[in-house]
Amino acid sequence: MKYLRFVYEFLKYPKQVGTFTQSSKALAKKMAEQINGSPYIVEFGAGTGSVTKEILKRLPENGRLTCFEINPEFCRCLEKIRDSRLKVINDDARNCEHYVNNLDCIVSGLPLALFNKSKKQSILSITSKSKRYIQLQYTPFLGKKMKRYFSDVKLKFVSRNLPPAFIYVCSASP
Numbered sequence: 001m002k003y004l005r006f007v008y009e010f011l012k013y014p015k016q017v018g019t020f021t022q023s024s025k026a027l028a029k030k031m032a033e034q035i036n037g038s039p040y041i042v043e044f045g046a047g048t049g050s051v052t053k054e055i056l057k058r059l060p061e062n063g064r065l066t067c068f069e070i071n072p073e074f075c076r077c078l079e080k081i082r083d084s085r086l087k088v089i090n091d092d093a094r095n096c097e098h099y100v101n102n103l104d105c106i107v108s109g110l111p112l113a114l115f116n117k118s119k120k121q122s123i124l125s126i127t128s129k130s131k132r133y134i135q136l137q138y139t140p141f142l143g144k145k146m147k148r149y150f151s152d153v154k155l156k157f158v159s160r161n162l163p164p165a166f167i168y169v170c171s172a173s174p
């Protein structure tokens, strides 16, 4: 059902959703593994929650995961995840600072490569305030841009996803 919801929303808003299917388990796990024990996580573009669920598995009991998702149908899926550490916010990730103070660790599924220059810039200037920023993408060509904001940028490749994907793991210092 969630699969069909994803395809349907992609057909309606291709540039906003960015891909026709939610992240595979392998990709979601690899994304979540990068959080490195951070207790406060902010997720941008959580979709139907495949990465969200993997983050929750690794979050300490007193941790907090705040998800920003612009699509109300996807928010409905996220709200079905019963976990008191999770907060779902149906708003643009660019407004996150109205809701959260702690941006130490940001996990993002936003389709950055499809955003126009100013939208991309706004997201990157927010994420550059974090100590750790984990970004899912389907292109390996964003490294140069990321390096303008982060001193350390590592690229990981996950083949077990449709389409195969890249994860940028960015830190303020090595």
Ligand SMILES: C[S@@+](CC[C@H](N)C(=O)[O-])C[C@H]1O[C@@H](n2cnc3c(N)ncnc32)[C@H](O)[C@@H]1O
Pocket (backbone or CB within 6 Å): 016, 017, 018, 019, 021, 022, 023, 044, 045, 046, 047, 048, 049, 050, 051, 068, 069, 070, 071, 074, 091, 092, 093, 094, 108, 109, 110, 111, 136
């Ligand atoms: C490529 S999908 C990733 C979904 C999910 N994280 C996954 O890995 O399966 C991108 C998601 O970003 C959301 N999105 C796009 N622009 C957004 C924005 N400005 N603020 C919040 N969410 C946004 C879309 O609705 C979509 O759910």
